Amino acid sequence: MTATDSAPALVTERSIDPLGFEVPSTVPTHWYNLAADLPQPCPPALHPGTREPLGPEDLAPLFPMALIAQEVSTERYVEIPQTVREIYSLWRPAPLIRAHRLERALGTPARIYYKYEGVSPAGSHKPNTAIAQAYYNKLEGVTRLTTETGAGQWGASLSLAGALLGLTVEVWQVRASYDAKPYRRFQMEAYGGVCHSSPSELTEAGRAILAATPDTTGSLGMAISEAVEVAAEDPEAHYSLGSVLNHVLLHQTVIGQEALEQLGDVVPDVIFGCAGGGSNLAGLTFPFLGRNLREGTTTRLVACEPAACPSLTQGEYRYDHGDVAGLTPLLKMHTLGADFVPPPIHAGGLRYHGMAPMVSHAVNLGLMEAVAIDQDTAFRAGVEFARAEGIIPAPESTHAVAAAIAHARAATTDEVVLIGLSGNGVLDLPSYGAYV
Numbered sequence: 001m002t003a004t005d006s007a008p009a010l011v012t013e014r015s016i017d018p019l020g021f022e023v024p025s026t027v028p029t030h031w032y033n034l035a036a037d038l039p040q041p042c043p044p045a046l047h048p049g050t051r052e053p054l055g056p057e058d059l060a061p062l063f064p065m066a067l068i069a070q071e072v073s074t075e076r077y078v079e080i081p082q083t084v085r086e087i088y089s090l091w092r093p094a095p096l097i098r099a100h101r102l103e104r105a106l107g108t109p110a111r112i113y114y115k116y117e118g119v120s121p122a123g124s125h126k127p128n129t130a131i132a133q134a135y136y137n138k139l140e141g142v143t144r145l146t147t148e149t150g151a152g153q154w155g156a157s158l159s160l161a162g163a164l165l166g167l168t169v170e171v172w173q174v175r176a177s178y179d180a181k182p183y184r185r186f187q188m189e190a191y192g193g194v195c196h197s198s199p200s201e202l203t204e205a206g207r208a209i210l211a212a213t214p215d216t217t218g219s220l221g222m223a224i225s226e227a228v229e230v231a232a233e234d235p236e237a238h239y240s241l242g243s244v245l246n247h248v249l250l251h252q253t254v255i256g257q258e259a260l261e262q263l264g265d266v267v268p269d270v271i272f273g274c275a276g277g278g279s280n281l282a283g284l285t286f287p288f289l290g291r292n293l294r295e296g297t298t299t300r301l302v303a304c305e306p307a308a309c310p311s312l313t314q315g316e317y318r319y320d321h322g323d324v325a326g327l328t329p330l331l332k333m334h335t336l337g338a339d340f341v342p343p344p345i346h347a348g349g350l351r352y353h354g355m356a357p358m359v360s361h362a363v364n365l366g367l368m369e370a371v372a373i374d375q376d377t378a379f380r381a382g383v384e385f386a387r388a389e390g391i392i393p394a395p396e397s398t399h400a401v402a403a404a405i406a407h408a409r410a411a412t413t414d415e416v417v418l419i420g421l422s423g424n425g426v427l428d429l430p431s432y433g434a435y436v
C-alpha cells in the first residue's frame, strides 16, 4: 500500500483510471529505493531560509503529497500504480541488447551489453518519471505542470505525460537549446505542451537575469527558477523536476530492475551511465548497487559526465541551491555553484551545475566512481556505436558509450560491461554534423 492509494478521490476524468488490462509481468511492479540499503542516510534537503531540514509542508506548494512521501521514504520498494504500469507497457520492458558487433569492431574480449531507453515514445528514459509525476499530480487535482528542460528530452516527456493523463504542461527551455534544437519543441507542441525560451520576460527571475546578462545562453538553473516561480504563484499548478530529486531517481529504477532480470545470472563487472542530474545513471545502477550492498556483489558503477560541466569530478560536495534565483531547497550535492553557466555543448541534458544528492552521497561514500569525457571523444564514440550497432545514441548517452569503449578496448578478459543508453539521437542529428 502506498500513500497514494488513500489519496482523496478528487479526480473524475477517466485518463487517470486504469484500463484494467493485464500488464506483462516483465514490467516492474515496484520502484526500488536505495535509501533502504545505504550504509549511511543521505543528508536531508534544507529550507533555503532557515537551513533546517525541510518538512512536507515546505514542499506542498510545488509537489503532490505522494511524491513528497516518496522523497523521504526509506521503504525498499514502492508499488507502481496500475495506470502507470499500463502506460509503461507501451515501451517497457526496454530491451537489453548484447553489443556483438561493437565487440567485434573493438576487437575486445569483453562482453558488452546496453540497456536501451530510446524506445520510449519521447526517445529517452525521461518518461519513466514524467508519467509517474503527472499521475500523482493529477490524482491530487492539479491541472497544470511547469518545468525546465535542456535539450528538450524532459520537456517532451512531460508533455507526453500531460497528453496521456490530461494535464496542461508549460516548459522553460534553456535558450541555447531552444535556438539550436527546434525539433523537440515541435515534439512538445505535438503533445500539447507550451515551450518558452529561458530566460524569459514572463517571470521575475527571467527578467532579472535578462537585465543583468541579456546575451546569456541560459542554464537549467535559470529555467528551474522560472518554472518554480510560476508554479508557486498558481494554486492549480505544480512544478515537476526531470532529475536530481530522490523521487525522480526512484521512478527511474525500472531501468535497473529490468536489466537485473534480463541479465539473469550474468553479473556485470562494470556499468557506465551518463550523468547530468543523475537520474538515468541512478535508475540503471541503484538496483545493482543495492545488490552490491545486500549480497556482496562487486559491480563497479561509473558516472560519465561532460568535461564542460564536471560537477562530480571537479565540483565541491556541499549544500547548494538547485536553481539560480535561490528558490529551491538547499541540497547536499557535488556542485559547480548554482550560478555556473556551462558552455552550450550539444549534450544539453548534461548541462546542470549540480548532481543528485543520492548520487553525490554514493560517490562520497566510495560506492560509485566518476569520469569526465570531452565532447569530441563522446561524439566519436557515438558515431562508432552507430556504425556497429545501428542506433544513433543521444548526445548525452555518448558519454557513457565513450567511457565503455575506452574500457573495453583495454580489456584483457571476457568481463561484462553494461552501458546505459539513455536515449536516441534522431532529433539531435545536426549535432553529429561535425563528426560524420
Ligand SMILES: Cc1ncc(COP(=O)(O)O)c(C=O)c1O
Residues within 6 Å of the ligand: 124, 125, 150, 151, 152, 153, 154, 242, 243, 244, 274, 275, 276, 277, 278, 279, 280, 281, 348, 349, 350, 394, 396, 397, 422, 423, 424
Ligand atoms: C537522453 C538523455 N540522457 C541523459 C540525460 C541526463 O539527465 P539525467 O542525468 O537526469 O539522466 C538527459 C537529460 O535531458 C537526456 O535527455
